[in-house]
Amino acid sequence: MLSLESSTDPRWVDVALGNLDAVLHDHLHCELKAASNATSLVARYAMHPRLVEGLSELAREELVHVQQVFAEMGRRGVGARPPGEDGYARALRRALDDKRGDPLLDRLTVAAVIEARSCERFQLLATHAPTEALRGWYHELFVSEARHHRLFASLAEELYGEAQAQARLRALAAREAEIIAKAEIVARIH
Numbered sequence: 001m002l003s004l005e006s007s008t009d010p011r012w013v014d015v016a017l018g019n020l021d022a023v024l025h026d027h028l029h030c031e032l033k034a035a036s037n038a039t040s041l042v043a044r045y046a047m048h049p050r051l052v053e054g055l056s057e058l059a060r061e062e063l064v065h066v067q068q069v070f071a072e073m074g075r076r077g078v079g080a081r082p083p084g085e086d087g088y089a090r091a092l093r094r095a096l097d098d099k100r101g102d103p104l105l106d107r108l109t110v111a112a113v114i115e116a117r118s119c120e121r122f123q124l125l126a127t128h129a130p131t132e133a134l135r136g137w138y139h140e141l142f143v144s145e146a147r148h149h150r151l152f153a154s155l156a157e158e159l160y161g162e163a164q165a166q167a168r169l170r171a172l173a174a175r176e177a178e179i180i181a182k183a184e185i186v187a188r189i190h
């Protein structure tokens, strides 16, 4: 369902739960980047009504997630700082930088894969987080990011046809599995 070619290393759960404050800080910036990427797509591709409709709603939801993460950080006394390097997203964009793709198709594909990996990891946190409140919250995020993944994948299919969209998604999912396998296991969403 999620188009991923690999599962998260089980050791990630221990690392993440060992420093949930760091995971939350990274998560805050993931949500901010998701909102900002969606609004930037709406601005650049305003000629596609389904995209405008879907991604403006998605941006709104990501901003609600920003507020939720920020509130949880506040409860835990975790301060926010500017974002660090986003090596994961950069590696994904570079993986598609082969001149074969269309810029919008590639942006939708990268976003679909990022949503899929976030979703997979929220599901792990929904199972293993230390309190019922956190498990419930991560479950809601899991449901929401799964829907976002489907939205990006379906926009790509509508605009480029199923065959082309799915081929691009499969190609990136394969590269993403390599990127994740090579990356250090750290207390971040990805």
Ligand SMILES: [Fe+2]
Pocket: 031, 034, 061, 062, 065, 144, 145
């Ligand atoms: Fe989100």
Ligand SMILES: [Fe+2]
Pocket: 034, 062, 115, 144, 145, 148
């Ligand atoms: Fe999302």
